[in-house]
Amino acid sequence: MSPSPMDPELAETLEAIGPRLRALRRDRGITLEELARDTGISVSTLSRLESGKRRPPLELLIPLARTHRVALDQLVAAPATGDPRVHLKPRRRERGSVLVPLTQYPGRVQVFKQVLAHREPKLVTHTGYEWLYVLAGELRLIIGERTFTIRPGEVAEFDTAEPHWFGPADRNEVEILHLFGPRGDQAVVRTGPSAAPLSTSR
16 A cells, blocks of 8 residues: 655645755854764764755754754744744743743844843853843843943843853843854944943942
8 A cells, every 4th residue: 555645734844844954054154064973963864854855853853953052843843934923932931031032943143032030140151142132121241250230222242151141130020132143143233322331330
């Protein structure tokens, strides 16, 4: 008995995964060999996945999503054709904080809207570059041994290889736009309050 034909919509979704994987890898500026080293998946398998010659099973998509730092549904779900709107899906985090991804297609820069509740500082380091724009409230930003207070309309940008932490400056929530570039991409355009240097809070 011959296998039943695949649903056209499912087939289209599967066919779109390969180009999406290739675009994501190239946007990050890494080779197949580097991706193979980070994921444990062979170069030949990665090449076949990107070219569409192999259907991507879940056990391969999970390490790829983890390595590229994107949600699994970003690799699988094709964007709505002809609809430029981003369908927001808020994610509740620890202790009352909320994260809203504003970009869905994997790329060099990921954009989030965040509402941060009070939390104790805990400095971290990781590869990349971040921009923080305060929408409402006051943000406390610690970079190394320096502490800054960022107010509505102000922007901070920094290399995440340096120990850092950010959260509300007081007991009230703070609302921010958060841009993260995994390759250390730096912003080149500044307007308004973001052009002014930040002053260390006392």
